[in-house]
Amino acid sequence: METYYIQTKDIQNLIIGASFLGTGGGGDPYIGGLMLKRELQNNSKKIEIISKVNTINQNSFVIGSAMMGAPIVMIEKIPNSSETKKALEAYSNFTGNKIDYITPLEMGGVNSTIPLITSAKTGIPVIDGDGMGRAFPELQMTTFYFYGIQPSPVVIFDEKGNISIVKGINGYWSEKIARTITVRYGGSAYIALYGTNIKTYFNSAILGTLTLALEIGQSINDMRLDDVLDKLKAIILFKGKVIDVNRKLDKGFSKGNVTIQGLENNNILKIDFQNEFLLATINNDIIASVPDLITVLDLFTFKPITTDRIKYGQKVIVVGIPSNNKLRSPNALKYIGPRAFGYNTDFIPLEQKVKKIAN
Amino acid sequence: METYYIQTKDIQNLIIGASFLGTGGGGDPYIGGLMLKRELQNNSKKIEIISKVNTINQNSFVIGSAMMGAPIVMIEKIPNSSETKKALEAYSNFTGNKIDYITPLEMGGVNSTIPLITSAKTGIPVIDGDGMGRAFPELQMTTFYFYGIQPSPVVIFDEKGNISIVKGINGYWSEKIARTITVRYGGSAYIALYGTNIKTYFNSAILGTLTLALEIGQSINDMRLDDVLDKLKAIILFKGKVIDVNRKLDKGFSKGNVTIQGLENNNILKIDFQNEFLLATINNDIIASVPDLITVLDLFTFKPITTDRIKYGQKVIVVGIPSNNKLRSPNALKYIGPRAFGYNTDFIPLEQKVKKIAN
Structure with missing residues (x-):
């Protein structure tokens, strides 16, 4: 096209x-x-x-x-x-x-x-x-x-x-x-x-x-989440229920965090956000971070949930998506790596971290 | 010139x-x-x-x-x-x-x-x-x-x-x-x-x-305050000692008020300011207000004192000066009259108010 x-x-x-x-x-x-x-x-x-x-x-x-x-x-x-x-x-x-x-x-x-x-x-x-x-x-x-x-x-x-x-x-x-x-x-x-x-x-x-967004949207609207995951080499990080959301408006940003309890186990996934989801930890171990994508979907509709709409009680799927290589260069990471957002950790690509976990 | x-x-x-x-x-x-x-x-x-x-x-x-x-x-x-x-x-x-x-x-x-x-x-x-x-x-x-x-x-x-x-x-x-x-x-x-x-x-x-400022400055530096008052049709409103100053930095403005006790009587002059001196009252009666000029001078040197330099213990002369007619028009008063600064009072020209008082 x-x-x-x-x-x-x-x-x-x-x-x-x-x-x-x-x-x-x-x-x-x-x-x-x-x-x-x-x-x-x-x-x-x-x-x-x-x-x-x-x-x-x-x-x-x-x-x-x-x-x-x-x-x-x-x-x-x-x-x-x-x-x-x-x-x-x-x-x-x-x-x-x-x-x-x-x-x-x-x-x-x-x-x-x-x-x-x-x-x-x-x-x-x-x-x-x-x-x-x-x-x-x-x-x-x-x-x-x-x-x-x-x-x-x-x-x-x-x-x-x-x-x-x-x-x-x-x-x-x-x-x-x-x-x-x-x-x-x-x-x-x-x-x-x-x-x-x-x-x-x-x-x-x-x-x-x-056009990628159009294609992803078509798949989601057709309830074909697996097609999206395949296309993006994305990984399901967690399935759970939102048990806490902290959110405040600070200098024009919507900042906070969300806590999700596992559906099939007692693990706790926590995601920090600043307009976007930035850093996900499972039981305090970092599992995904900027610039890799952390996306939260409704468990039943697969529709994405924004940081402003997420709330207590929602059942969700948390997906991690490897970011484009242009976002992963050392120069890019100076501006959009975890440290650029105040987190005292280096960026580790999602696909390396996820090998270690099973959910 | x-x-x-x-x-x-x-x-x-x-x-x-x-x-x-x-x-x-x-x-x-x-x-x-x-x-x-x-x-x-x-x-x-x-x-x-x-x-x-x-x-x-x-x-x-x-x-x-x-x-x-x-x-x-x-x-x-x-x-x-x-x-x-x-x-x-x-x-x-x-x-x-x-x-x-x-x-x-x-x-x-x-x-x-x-x-x-x-x-x-x-x-x-x-x-x-x-x-x-x-x-x-x-x-x-x-x-x-x-x-x-x-x-x-x-x-x-x-x-x-x-x-x-x-x-x-x-x-x-x-x-x-x-x-x-x-x-x-x-x-x-x-x-x-x-x-x-x-x-x-x-x-x-x-x-x-x-050139007016140069002329006023020359007179002040020569200690000829009366010449300045004559030139500007200005009036000495008060002589006193600063007994209280409230000042805060608010959204880029220096705001507050100063309280002055009379030297020769027990009258109290209070001046509100927002970067500039805006409204003077004697015993809670308004004696001068924007756009007319309220200027505070050191009692001994006649040097003007800014709202940021005024402090407890200073002995001062407070002078009122009728403002230029371009500042006193109904249209101008919408923007710089007392109400434009949040005071619930109309502007009354200094020379009309001062007839009533004697200090």
Whole structure:
């Protein structure tokens, strides 16, 4: 598939698949799905997904389109789609760049659909790829950044019409300043960032993730979890019942942890999260950690559960998925390894850890 | 005087006079003085102050240059002068406007000197005027804004090199967003804002305030307080000893109040402040309020005391000064009258109130 036009029937697959890759973060899939459905019903422009490199002019300019903010705020403050377009326009006005392609920054329930909504509003095609291959909580946590592309300028737009443009001295500062603006706006914002030429983009991005999300979503909706596990070389880490959830909103992030008791034994799985699930331990032994993906599914429907929706009593399957090699390089691990999130442990690939356990 | 070049001998007069008009805010005069002295000693460009309208091309573009943040932070984080220039350059790059003139935003110990330092770094002349005729705590509290000029875009620069550009939907939002960025930067920032053509500027500004500050400073330094009072139609409201000061740093502002006991009687004068002195009561009866100026002077030296330097035991003279008519219009009072600062009272001009009291 070189070019594909998103249709209404794809929405449910996309948001479920993207949420699966979103490891608990990336926004609420139902909000993302509703927004996208509205666009497809509203005589908007066709949403073109482009996968192949050789169809693209090498001088083209690509820009990331996303929402920023704690997912839990997005649930209470449903986005007005036209604002994603305005963030792009502000970027163009500021930099003078004509925007040829849009890319998702991450895979997740909202941030996989936002670029499609922007496309529906502007007619600009979306590239089948992103900068994380999953979801992460901060702007500098992208393969784009690991390959030397700065997030700045970041355009930060809100539904009231406020525009802020940030050029941080590095990715951390761009993130910190953009985050504080987002909190001041009311907790969520529309952003445009990581503008670059298409050649640099293809070198740094994790490709094929939108179509991967569609495929995963189709399998999940068909209740074919084994197909997904095979496709992703994923491993079931645990099956259990949620017995405790701690969650707080801290500086624009949803932070906390969840405790799950085994269904078939007395083992305890605990997962720490910061928007996304970051670190899983079984009986205090680390079994999976960032950048590898930790995804929590409903035991009966296999639907992914976000960190904001997980709650006491849910019966769940916890899945570990090896991350893309672009996330596992020593340079990448400086930004997205366990230590980058404050955990005093090195990254050990999931497939090495899991050999030791049996559940 | 149509054009004047600032010299080292002017510094002490300027900072004392500007602090007098700064009503306790506008930054620490000693920091401002040190920064300006360094520029004049460092082979910088001449600092030209321009007073007369008819010498100026009507198509010229003027921009405000200032520091933002709680004055108390500036004391601990002494500015690097070259950053004021970089804020201006960022503004030019963003808007495409060539900058012909610089204006102070307010009169105060630091923010009267910042435009002069920017001038020394760039060679761009400074206009003898400002947008407050005093100091105020927020960006939208300027005569520029009351006359329809937006503060946005506001360029907010820090000493690390971070650049943020804010285009708020109105002055309040520009202020709120810029303030939150300043706090994130570490508490102080260099800003460029209120860009406009010179004709609009002269229509809206309070003119002659830099030379007025020089004149007031000269009189104070010569211990001729009566000359200052005559010049400004100012009134001595109170003489007393500071018996209590409450002060806290709140969202980037220095807020609190000071209690002063009469030297010659048992009356109590209390002044509320938010960076600047805002409201004075004698025995709970309001005697002066914003936008009129309330200035606290040392009883023996007549030097103005900032809200950050005032402390228990100081013997002081409290002076009330009628504000410029541009600050007293019904439209202006919406933004800078007592109610704009949360006081449940209408503005009554100082000269009407003072008839009633005798101290």
